[in-house]
Amino acid sequence: MPENSNEFQGRPIAVLGAASGIGRATALGFAAHGAKVAALDVNTSQLEGFAEELKTAGAENAFCAAADVRDSSMLNAVLNQTAAELGGLDHLVFTSGILRVGALADMAEDEFDDVFAVNMRGFWIAARAALPHLQSGPERRKSITALSSAAAIRPKASSGAYAASKIALSHLVRVLAVELASSGITVNAIAPATVDTPMTQPFMGETSANHGYRLSGTSPMGRIAQPEDIAKACLFLSGDASSYITGITMPVDGGSTAAMPRT
Template sequence: MSDSYYTNKSVLITGGAQGIGLGMAERFAQAGASVIITDNDKEAGTEALERLRKQHLEVLFIPCDVSQEDEVKQLMQQLQSKYGHLDALVNNAGIADPFMGDLQEMEVSAFDKVLSVNLRGPLLCAKYALPLLQKAEHPSILNISSTRAFMSEPNTFAYSASKGGLEALTHALAVSLTQARVRVNAIAPGWIEVGEWEKKQKRYEPHHSEEDKAQHPVGRVGVPQDIAEAALFLCSDKAGFITGQSLTIDGGMTVKMIYA
């Protein structure tokens, strides 16, 4: 896709200050988009701005907790004032740590918190972004799910449930927003290495064993750019006949049969 395709288009990426979100923010901006990053980690947001502006990319950071309705409303009001429309909403913000411990020891409040960010957040963002999206020529919503929506390790109740719900929300929104001309799709990433895409305090140099790589039929662990390239396509009018779908990007890991 041409690196000028998104010129004069605005793209909002929630949870865009680190990891996959930051990778997508960089790629959309490289393709010409005016990128708005929102994140509840102000330190990470400031570092993300520095990183992207060093590349002379157009990016704006607005702090926001997507689980809080008032904050989401205020975010969209700011975008209305600055841009007047929104071409794409990428719902990426989420509590990423999937492990919650034994079921009997799990705090229900912790379960609720994960769902409030990972599932309620995308719904709120879609609700309040809709008037802005309807002003765009080819509006799109992209939800970042996870292969954990379809498979689990032990004690990943909240994360798996939230991502499974996000998959269902994707097709529900796609059907519901037909008259609004908004396409809605999802990407379900597998193992994506984000060590080099974290804020400085959390950054680390990745190391993967040959066994780690061999779990993937493509022979390596994923990187944020793998997700970003697919996001660029799905949010464009090149994907105009695609809606209500989920694309698994995991290097083939979920289709590989493994015997214990």
């Protein structure tokens, strides 16, 4: 999208998981295009001062609020608040996610359940809470974009629950896309490989606490992704250029899942 595009100017957008990493970069990306941005996250301490930062970056309006994607009544309330404060809702971006590592034989049941509660079920109830707002208001470009993972395409040892939650999320995206197709609301997912965020930083370099989990490492393009690489894809899947794309999980991984590297 051209830097001077004004297609998001004044458009109301909610980013779930906006306190950190990819969600934070996505909220800032929409702000730079003049959008009205709701930055939502369970981690409210990391949202402190972010509304002002979003306005400085160019947001026409911005606010931050607590949202736990495991809690449907909280999501209903915060998306009602978003629509009231921003004058509707055109785009939902779901970046909330957690990674728990360890061999499937050793993983605790509550850890397994947490991964699914946030990464998969969280997406379902967030999309459901957003729908009445997306379906009302002016007829114009509306979308839902979720963060899946390269793990949905090529799972890795020692992150089995995470990979399973992400392919389940991608299937929810496919089905929801078809269920909403006639309404014009597109639903898509993005599948990054390694992105330099607080989620992956504990696994960078040599560490004894990896429980056998290994990052994908450098992509065939010679670097790992920065959060802004993924934010740009979120803006693309919310914008006019992608208005006939729905139901996909789009790799944004520098070619990491395209083919096995030469040995």
